[in-house]
Amino acid sequence: MTQLMYSPDFLARLEAGLRRTLPRWGLPSASVVRLLTISENATFRAIDPESGRDLVLRVHRPGYHTRAEIASELAWLNALNAERVVATLTPVPQLDGNLIADIEDEGTVRHAVAFEHVPGREPAEGQDxxxxxxxxxxxxxxxxxxxxxxxxxxxxxxxxxxxxxxxxxxxxxxxxxxxxxxxxxxxxxxxxxxxxxxxxxxxxxxxxxxxxxxxxxxxxxxxxxxxxxxxxxxxxxxxxxxxxxxxxxxxxxxxxxxxxxxxxxxxxxxxxxxxxxxxxxxxxxxxxxxxxxxxxxxxxxxxxxxxxxxxxxxxxxxxxxxxxxxxxxxxxxxx
CATH class of the missing domain: 3.90.1200.10 (Aminoglycoside phosphotransferase (APH), C-terminal lobe)
Known part of the structure; x- marks a missing residue:
């Protein structure tokens, strides 16, 4: 199943579907989009060259988290941000206020969410x-x-x-x-x-x-x-x-x-x-x-x-x- 999901053809389809979805977050479809990681999900970064707006978008793999589970994760993140418990991602709603978007992919609906980009690098091995x-x-x-x-x-x-x-x-x-x-x-x-x-x-x-x-x-x-x-x-x-x-x-x-x-x-x-x-x-x-x-x-x-x-x-x-x-x-x- 993983091989089918993350083949080059699939990733190309996924990026195309994501581009069609970007206007829901106020980003043009022509934004610069690149793949960041593949793990349980596929995570992309989208930057609007004109406005400089910079979002990280996660497209969930089907069959893992339900919409209710994704919404619950975002609810905890919003609570953590509101109470300044930890420096973390900020979920970004679509223009209509919804936090979860649906992307059609050859008859399969995939959920996508967006976050404000957080700068930084992974802590490296060593004395620090x-x-x-x-x-x-x-x-x-x-x-x-x-x-x-x-x-x-x-x-x-x-x-x-x-x-x-x-x-x-x-x-x-x-x-x-x-x-x-x-x-x-x-x-x-x-x-x-x-x-x-x-x-x-x-x-x-x-x-x-x-x-x-x-x-x-x-x-x-x-x-x-x-x-x-x-x-x-x-x-x-x-x-x-x-x-x-x-x-x-x-x-x-x-x-x-x-x-x-x-x-x-x-x-x-x-x-x-x-x-x-x-x-x-x-x-x-x-x-x-x-x-x-x-x-x-x-x-x-x-x-x-x-x-x-x-x-x-x-x-x-x-x-x-x-x-x-x-x-x-x-x-x-x-x-």
Whole structure:
């Protein structure tokens, strides 16, 4: 399905449909349009050379988020902006006031949304990354506090990122057993890991102080640094999960790097400048890191055409098995 959606022909059709839609946001169809990223969705940037207006437009892939789910994401973004909780994207309504546009594509309706462009660059690996992760920890604490206190509007609905959604019976991003290059020996390891993860998250539980509305994809690719400002973008996967899962998502695709413990220490320190974070809760972080890694192994397999998945390939699955072996050994040592 991914290959059909993101073939060159499809992307050309999508851009043409998007151009026809631009006047709804007050941009001419002749605006400069370029593709930014392909992941779950296709994201474009459109600039009007005359006015200088600069928008980022996300075209959602069909069959993932409903219109109500997209509207709920935008509602949270608007609330976060209104209360200045975090520097993030500002949703842009169409001229008629609607936030979600429909694009016809050969009989399929695709939803599109627009945001004001946010300047900045991804935080780079190196000495500054722990500093930004300390800032990110504080941002996460503020987001979580807001999520706990915010009175969600009627009809608010987002996906639930629990064990069933990731590794169990729902499988929102596919089955980890389809991991690229996964052999029988690796599968046996990961079956044991999956069973241990299930026991651990069930023991941790989903009490309101541990489980709620989170960003769920705050990886480096979704952070922008501009001067001293750290912005968080792409709330497309926001949903209900464990609050500390946000750290596991923040280190997506880099879980094996030797600097991860330093980033974790910085993130926890930043979080604690805003809200308490007991050691008991910090102890669950390795579990969420492994859970996220298993989920991403499934994502790489089910989104094999995307640039991110192509960069990971079979090596990512092999790394997951190695991390799984270390996770099991660590659990055995603790026992």
């Amino acid at each position: 990354l722990p500093r930004w992760f300390e800032r990110l920890g504080a941002i996460n604490a503020r987001l979580h506090a807001h999520a706990k206190a915010w009175r969600r509007p009627e009809g608010f609905v987002r996906k639930r990122w629990d064990y069933d959604a990731m590794l169990g019976s729902v499988l929102l991003w596919g089955d980890w057993r389809a991991g690229l290059g996964l052999n029988a020996e690796g599968r046996a390891v990961l079956e044991e890991v999956a069973a241990l993860l299930k026991r651990k998250v069930e023991a941790y539980g989903t009490a309101p102080d541990r489980f709620g509305l989170v960003h769920a994809d705050m990886r480096v690719a979704n952070l922008l640094v501009e001067g001293d400002t750290l912005s968080v973008i792409d709330f497309d996967d926001c949903g209900f999960s464990w609050y500390l899962y946000d750290f596991a998502a923040a280190i997506s695709f880099t879980e094996q790097e030797p600097y991860i413990p330093q980033l974790q220490q910085a993130w926890v320190a930043g979080y604690r400048t805003v809200a308490p974070l007991p050691d008991e809760d910090c102890a669950i972080l390795p579990t969420f890191i492994m859970l996220r890694r298993m989920l991403l192994t499934a994502w790489v397999a089910s989104h094999a055409e995307t640039p991110t998945a192509q960069a990971m390939g079979t090596a990512y699955t092999q790394g997951t098995v190695a991390l799984g072996q270390a996770f099991l050994a660590s659990a055995g040592d603790a026992a």
